Amino acid sequence: MKRYADPYVAGFCLGLVVLASFVFLDRGVGVSGSFRSAAAIAAAFGTSQSGGHATALLYVMAGAFFSALIARRLKLTIERGPNITNRTRLIAAFAGGTVMAMGAYLARGCTSGLALSGGALLGVGSWIFMLAAFAAAYAFAPLVRKTWQ
Amino acid sequence: MAVIIGIAFGFALERAGLGSAPKLAGQFYGTDFTVFKVMFSAIVTAMLGAFWLSRLGVIELAQVAVPGTWLVPQLAGGLLFGIGFVVAGLCPGTSCVAAATGRGDGLAVMLGLFTGMLIAGLTLPDNLDLTARGTITLPEFFHVPYGVVVAIVVAIALAGFKWTEARA
Numbered sequence: 001m002k003r004y005a006d007p008y009v010a011g012f013c014l015g016l017v018v019l020a021s022f023v024f025l026d027r028g029v030g031v032s033g034s035f036r037s038a039a040a041i042a043a044a045f046g047t048s049q050s051g052g053h054a055t056a057l058l059y060v061m062a063g064a065f066f067s068a069l070i071a072r073r074l075k076l077t078i079e080r081g082p083n084i085t086n087r088t089r090l091i092a093a094f095a096g097g098t099v100m101a102m103g104a105y106l107a108r109g110c111t112s113g114l115a116l117s118g119g120a121l122l123g124v125g126s127w128i129f130m131l132a133a134f135a136a137a138y139a140f141a142p143l144v145r146k147t148w149q
Numbered sequence: 150m151a152v153i154i155g156i157a158f159g160f161a162l163e164r165a166g167l168g169s170a171p172k173l174a175g176q177f178y179g180t181d182f183t184v185f186k187v188m189f190s191a192i193v194t195a196m197l198g199a200f201w202l203s204r205l206g207v208i209e210l211a212q213v214a215v216p217g218t219w220l221v222p223q224l225a226g227g228l229l230f231g232i233g234f235v236v237a238g239l240c241p242g243t244s245c246v247a248a249a250t251g252r253g254d255g256l257a258v259m260l261g262l263f264t265g266m267l268i269a270g271l272t273l274p275d276n277l278d279l280t281a282r283g284t285i286t287l288p289e290f291f292h293v294p295y296g297v298v299v300a301i302v303v304a305i306a307l308a309g310f311k312w313t314e315a316r317a
Contacts, residue, residue: 004166007186008310014161014187015194017154022199023207024150027214029158031242032262039266046275057259059155060242061249066156067163068250078253079170079238086253093170093254096237097244097261098268100230104241105269106277107226109216111240112158114223116188118216120195122286122298125218132227137235141177144236148174 002071018117028117031060032110035101081148092147103133159246168246170238170254177235182313189306200299218282237261 004010021029038054040046068074080089104110107129109118115133118126165187166172175181203210234240237258239247244262247255288295 004183005164007165007183008190010161010165011187011190012194014158014165015191015198017157017161018191018195019198019202020157021154022195022213023202025154026212028216029154031240031245032266035241035259035262036266036270039263039270042263043267043271045270053151056151056155057245059152060159060162060245063156063159063161064163064168064246064249065159067160068168071164073163074251076251076253079247080254081171081174089254090257093237093239093257094261094264096233096235097239097258097263098233098265099261100233100237100241100258101262101265102269103226103228103230103233104262105226105266105273107223107230108219108276110230110242111188111234112242114216116191117195120192120199121213121215122196122288122295122302123215123218124282124285124287124290125220125223126216127287128218128220129223129227129230132224133231133234136228136231137177138231140232141174141235145178147236148171148238149178 001073014116015120018120021117022121028113028121030109030113030117031056032101032104033108033113036105081146083149084147088147092144158242159249162243162246163250167243168239168250168252168255170247170252170258173240173243174235174238179316182316185309185313189309193303193306196299196302200295215284215286217284219278220280220282222277222279233265 018029034054034056078086114126115130172181173184176184202208239258241262244255244258248259288298
């Protein structure tokens with residue numbers, strides 16, 4: 001198992017990917033819109049939110065799988081804090097995901113499309129979302145400290 | 150092209166170690182600053198790239214879709230998102246990375262996201278257009294030149310990197 005890349009180098013590469021998206025697709029890289037599309041297809045509700053094609057989730061997963069494969073980091077496991085059970089971790093993961101989706105639905109984007117891509121394009125809504133998300137995560141963190149430490 | 154970009158996006162996130170929930174959660178307990186470092190290196194890179202490519206006439210910045218601004222939904226959505234993020238330990242993109250690399254908790258976050266989108270889609274209006282401000286950017290909002298805002302964001306990022314390195 002190889003060590004992870006330097007965060008600045010990885011961030012630079014991630015930035016180049018987003019830049020390539022600006023240049024070739026005239027938009028940023030969004031992920032929550034794909035979850036929204038997938039849910040819209042499953043429940044047959046309409047969505048006018050642009051971007052997110054459900055299949056994009058598969059591309060992101062394929063890239064991550066390939067990266068982990070060549071770095072020998074593929075592992076069937078459940079990652080959690082040392083003081084909780086796997087079951088608690090899975091429940092928290094599911095619940096957190098549900099709440100996050102509602103936030104992303106309201107804001108029309110998540111960390112990738114809104115914060116990262118929109119942040120780089122200096123969108124006002126993007127920066128509001130980013131600051132609100134970081135502030136809420138820091139404020140709420142002490143309440144779930146037990147699940148991580 | 151969208152396929153290549155999606156794959157490269159997942160690849161870069163995995164390289165950074167952002168498929169590991171405890172690593173991401175560490176950001177909010179001051180034990181691991183990978184999230185901040187990766188995110189702001191990426192923002193600065195993409196921002197400077199877009200700025201200079203536009204200055205050099207390679208791209209038309211006005212052609213690139215800037216996410217719109219809806220003050221209240223994005224403030225409220227951001228707060229909800231942040232709470233969900235620290236509980237789940239992964240965001241939508243990184244949940245895909247975690248799940249694809251064998252993490253069961255990543256898959257649980259993905260299922261939660263899908264469920265949350267179902268609930269929101271079936272109960273909330275398609276798009277809440279409260280406090281819509283269109284596609285407004287920080288330079289427009291504050292009436293300062295684009296390049297000045299770019300420089301300020303770079304300065305904030307560099308100060309943040311210096312601060313996290315001093316604490317590491």
